[in-house]
Amino acid sequence: MDKLTDKQQRVLEFISGYTAENSFPPTLKEIASKFRVTIGTVQDHVNALKTKGYLERKKDIARGFRVVTGSEPKSSPALIPLYGNVAAGEPIFAADNIQGYVTMEKRKSGHHIHFALKVKGDSMTDSGIYDGDIVIVRKQDSAEDGDIVIALLDDEATVKTLRNRRIKAYLEASNSRYKAIINKPFQIIGKVIELRRAYG
Amino acid sequence: MDKLTDKQQRVLEFISGYTAENSFPPTLKEIASKFRVTIGTVQDHVNALKTKGYLERKKDIARGFRVVTGSEPKSSPALIPLYGNVAAGEPIFAADNIQGYVTMEKRKSGHHIHFALKVKGDSMTDSGIYDGDIVIVRKQDSAEDGDIVIALLDDEATVKTLRNRRIKAYLEASNSRYKAIINKPFQIIGKVIELRRAYG
DNA sequence: AGCTTATCCATAATTAAATATGGTGCTGCA
DNA sequence: TGCAGCACCATATTTAATTATGGATAAGCT
Numbered sequence: 001m002d003k004l005t006d007k008q009q010r011v012l013e014f015i016s017g018y019t020a021e022n023s024f025p026p027t028l029k030e031i032a033s034k035f036r037v038t039i040g041t042v043q044d045h046v047n048a049l050k051t052k053g054y055l056e057r058k059k060d061i062a063r064g065f066r067v068v069t070g071s072e073p074k075s076s077p078a079l080i081p082l083y084g085n086v087a088a089g090e091p092i093f094a095a096d097n098i099q100g101y102v103t104m105e106k107r108k109s110g111h112h113i114h115f116a117l118k119v120k121g122d123s124m125t126d127s128g129i130y131d132g133d134i135v136i137v138r139k140q141d142s143a144e145d146g147d148i149v150i151a152l153l154d155d156e157a158t159v160k161t162l163r164n165r166r167i168k169a170y171l172e173a174s175n176s177r178y179k180a181i182i183n184k185p186f187q188i189i190g191k192v193i194e195l196r197r198a199y200g
Numbered sequence: 201m202d203k204l205t206d207k208q209q210r211v212l213e214f215i216s217g218y219t220a221e222n223s224f225p226p227t228l229k230e231i232a233s234k235f236r237v238t239i240g241t242v243q244d245h246v247n248a249l250k251t252k253g254y255l256e257r258k259k260d261i262a263r264g265f266r267v268v269t270g271s272e273p274k275s276s277p278a279l280i281p282l283y284g285n286v287a288a289g290e291p292i293f294a295a296d297n298i299q300g301y302v303t304m305e306k307r308k309s310g311h312h313i314h315f316a317l318k319v320k321g322d323s324m325t326d327s328g329i330y331d332g333d334i335v336i337v338r339k340q341d342s343a344e345d346g347d348i349v350i351a352l353l354d355d356e357a358t359v360k361t362l363r364n365r366r367i368k369a370y371l372e373a374s375n376s377r378y379k380a381i382i383n384k385p386f387q388i389i390g391k392v393i394e395l396r397r398a399y400g
Numbered sequence: 401a402g403c404t405t406a407t408c409c410a411t412a413a414t415t416a417a418a419t420a421t422g423g424t425g426c427t428g429c430a
Numbered sequence: 431t432g433c434a435g436c437a438c439c440a441t442a443t444t445t446a447a448t449t450a451t452g453g454a455t456a457a458g459c460t
Contacts, residue, residue, distance in 0.1 A: 261416080
């Protein structure tokens with residue numbers, strides 16, 4: 001990347017700082033008045049920053065800046081809803097079942113829908129998942145052998161290990177006191193991608 | 201804060217996600233086309249989010265949204281350093297031992313120092329802490345009976361359960377194949393307040 | 401039944417913001 | 431000396447985006 005002039009540097013910093021403060025980037029006019037120059041001048045600066053690779057810009061888009069961060073991806077984390085445990089028969093993603101929100105690091109995965117669920121029961125203790133733990137789930141309707149999944153079974157959402165063997169798929173609890181669920185139909189809602197547990 | 205309806209929730213998530221992806225928030229029109237409704241409808245949703253306190257908005261400002269996260273309006277979630285496992289004798293908080301950063305929800309606790317540590321070994325498996333898990337630790341030099349702590353023992357940082365009984369304090373592994381550590385001097389570095397585990 | 405809230409519609413008016421065009425001086429440099 | 435890059439100006443045009451109005455339907459509450 002080319003080096004920036006003093007002025008260009010300051011403009012870039014202003015855009016970056018403004019965005020951090022307001023959660024949206026400035027307009028050309030705002031930049032102009034900050035540096036007491038005209039919009040035309042700012043156009044020049046912005047173009048320079050663009051061609052030098054420090055700034056991305058979308059055409060015809062108000063405040064359409066993105067400061068290209070060299071190394072650190074300062075992406076703000078996404079907020080996903082945390083659902084309480086679901087009793088049989090009730091809809092899973094009911095709005096009044098939302099117990100709070102959890103921040104999740106933005107991963108490159110991108111276009112998946114995520115949610116969090118509070119685990120109830122001890123059927124997965126052998127896999128280190130305990131009552132009260134929170135699992136973060138990526139919505140998907142299929143998974144692979146060995147994945148820990150959220151499955152809909154008798155209208156109830158449960159955490160289980162998916163077994164997808166030769167004959168047919170079944171669900172396995174990881175506490176030996178529980179039997180594997182083999183002969184019931186079930187539907188996979190999502191795959192557990194992260195576990196969180198809070199200590200007193 | 202009032203609870204959000206299902207639709208409002210989805211709108212809020214869209215705004216949050218769009219902003220994370222583009223570094224600037226969406227327009228009303230973009231929200232509208234995402235949900236296949238008209239701008240007028242989005243105005244209603246946005247106003248609802250505003251009055252319920254989940255969203256801030258500047259008047260007459262293009263893309264002037266700010267998603268209010270959790271309790272504090274301006275504080276973004278804290279980034280805390282993730283340290284790799286520490287070999288004996290080496291300084292624990294060395295800068296070149298930082299393996300990354302983890303976002304942590306801002307808690308009311310406030311004035312504590314936190315860090316994250318990658319767990320190595322299987323001495324805590326009976327408590328559901330496995331090799332490769334990440335623990336989030338609040339720095340403190342004492343703890344109570346039953347707390348899971350990071351202790352410095354022979355210049356090495358380990359995860360153990362603190363036992364603070366009548367006679368003296370000692371450290372207990374939660375895998376029965378390991379013995380409790382009773383007669384060695386140790387120093388408590390911090391208390392584990394959260395556990396995270398990523399699944400493939 | 402009357403009230404509130406949530407969800408939706410269509411359209412006009414207005415303002416915010418980006419873009420286009422064509423300039424002026426200055427500097428360093430080949 | 432002439433060219434290239436930088437920093438600046440002024441103004442007009444076009445498009446993006448917000449705001450304003452006024453209304454429709456359904457669900458839930460008292």
